[in-house]
Amino acid sequence: MPEENCIFCRIANGEIPSAKVYEDENVMAFLDLAPVHAGHTLIVPKKHIKDALAFPAELASAVAAAVQKVARALVAATGAQGFNVLQNNGLAAGQTVFHIHWHIIPRFEGDGLEMWRQGSYLDASAMQEMAKKISLAVQK
Numbered sequence: 403m404p405e406e407n408c409i410f411c412r413i414a415n416g417e418i419p420s421a422k423v424y425e426d427e428n429v430m431a432f433l434d435l436a437p438v439h440a441g442h443t444l445i446v447p448k449k450h451i452k453d454a455l456a457f458p459a460e461l462a463s464a465v466a467a468a469v470q471k472v473a474r475a476l477v478a479a480t481g482a483q484g485f486n487v488l489q490n491n492g493l494a495a496g497q498t499v500f501h502i503h504w505h506i507i508p509r510f511e512g513d514g515l516e517m518w519r520q521g522s523y524l525d526a527s528a529m530q531e532m533a534k535k536i537s538l539a540v541q542k
């Protein structure tokens with residue numbers, strides 16, 4: 403069901419115009435209004451799904467296929483040397499529209515975009531402790 407106030411549902415329904423680059427039965431792709439680089443594209447499922455925790459595995463192959471098609475085309479159209487596929491979950495992670503979406507960002511050698519700062523664990527046991535904590539919390 404589309405959500406009335408969801409901008410991506412309204413774009414997917416055609417209620418709000420977008421710079422569409424691809425569409426099939428399950429997904430739609432359009433240019434991000436505030437691109438990192440020109441060609442920065444968003445891929446959304448047509449169905450309203452909040453985030454990765456709500457995302458049904460049955461749609462994963464449709465999204466993966468769309469990501470490949472769009473990324474290939476975007477690299478060809480922009481001359482990018484690479485691209486990032488990014489998907490944010492939650493405000494703290496930078497999700498601003500709560501309809502799951504994948505960013506396909508064209509990248510160029512030396513473009514200066516830093517995706518994240520890398521850290522480190524205090525020591526090997528701290529790392530093992532964290533792995534244990536997460537593995538115990540994984541629902542099988």
Ligand SMILES: [Zn+2]
Nearest residue numbers: 408411450501
């Ligand atoms: Zn939506």
